[in-house]
Amino acid sequence: MIESTPITHEDAVTAQLRRLIVEGALPPGAKLTVSALAARLGAGATPVRAALKLLEGEGLVEALPYRGARVRALATEDIRNIYRLRAAVLGVLVPDVVRHVSNADLDALDALEARFEAAAEAGDGAGAMAVNQQFHRLLFATARNPDAAAVMERSWALVEALRLRLGFSPGRLQRSAESHRALLAALRGRDTAAAAGLAVASSNEAMADLLARAAAPRREAV
Amino acid sequence: MIESTPITHEDAVTAQLRRLIVEGALPPGAKLTVSALAARLGAGATPVRAALKLLEGEGLVEALPYRGARVRALATEDIRNIYRLRAAVLGVLVPDVVRHVSNADLDALDALEARFEAAAEAGDGAGAMAVNQQFHRLLFATARNPDAAAVMERSWALVEALRLRLGFSPGRLQRSAESHRALLAALRGRDTAAAAGLAVASSNEAMADLLARAAAPRREAV
DNA sequence: CCCAACAGGATTTTATCTAATCTCTCCGAT
DNA sequence: ATCGGAGAGATTAGATAAAATCCTGTTGGG
Missing domain, CATH: 1.10.10.10 (Winged helix-like DNA-binding domain superfamily/Winged helix DNA-binding domain)
Known part of the structure; x- marks a missing residue:
């Protein structure tokens, strides 16, 4: 323990x-x-x-x-700003992950990813988010960059609040799972540029989905 | 006030x-x-x-x-990590500054820059750092991105601690002043790419100077 | 009569203190 | 080396006081 x-x-x-x-x-x-x-x-x-x-x-x-x-009440610009910040920090953090991640870490990430996809398949958005947080926490912990990881950790609650308020668009969780798979593959190949690019793109897709739902805030299930 | x-x-x-x-x-x-x-x-x-x-x-x-x-005790990797984080956030923040900065803001920044250069000329490193913080605080306040600005504000004390412990290399403050001037010019021209690039480059130069002094930690005055 | 400024009280935040509980660290005994 | 107890310090609760803000009702001038 x-x-x-x-x-x-x-x-x-x-x-x-x-x-x-x-x-x-x-x-x-x-x-x-x-x-x-x-x-x-x-x-x-x-x-x-x-x-x-x-x-x-x-x-x-x-x-x-x-x-x-x-x-705190979040405006649309706040959503954009928070995700732009997170994407920038990902650009720092993911190369550190590539540098330090072990195969055992990657196996653990694979296991969490499987649980994430199971929750997504079951339409359990809240459960998927919980596993998703574990996934990212482990990912960032491998980077050995506590200052950058702290920024991601601190802003997680904001992201979670937005998701619980605005919900996921249809297919959003599946696309997120695809991004995770691609990221894990790049990490296994120790491809720094690809991994960082995929992580930033994934974050930007999540931002775009949230912004679209904030603009037309009807709750469609999963 | x-x-x-x-x-x-x-x-x-x-x-x-x-x-x-x-x-x-x-x-x-x-x-x-x-x-x-x-x-x-x-x-x-x-x-x-x-x-x-x-x-x-x-x-x-x-x-x-x-x-x-x-x-907290800072290792060499911490210095690098902190500055890499700050540079990444600058890449987010400076475009926001270009978007929102007013000519009155730029005049105020010019005035602070003049005070910074006066302190640098007088060899007053601590005084220069104090004015430098005011300069950056005002700069980041114009960005209207409180989440990103908070990251810069929070990590400032770390930077200040490193500088007071390791000191400035000869000519470092003058080079910093040149970077500020160039940044202000790019801001006046509303040149987003140039401003962001200059800010990131300036941060990286400061990091390089600190890393060099951490490697060979003798205190040479200004 | 209407509106703005003002004074008072109520509410809340901030700060200090005391005391009790809990956890860690250290040290000695087995 | 492992166990257990004592002490130090962190954490928590509760009462209380000081300071600032908010609310409200009144007053005074236009």
């Missing part, structure tokens, strides 16, 4: 609060008062304050001095 | 603690206990804890659950 996870209340509160925001139970613009959250989550003020600070760093929460915190 | 003195103790404590770390008074690896810092800075535990969380987000502090916080 590499990590037995000594869980603090701070971690638990952060995860719960993040989920409330990402899933929309706390909608954009909602006021986040420490006392109300502490009561709702059954915790003290200390871990709630820490959680708000962390989620502010993730861009999920906006805070002004003496004016409290609110759930 | 865009930003005056820190309003809350949290801001003040964060700024003081960041300075202690950046200037080396708290060297890499130093243990950061909440009680000791609270006593040293004349504050309570609440703002100190918040400051540690913020500086952890900036990559200046490393924390493990129930094991406390330490000043």
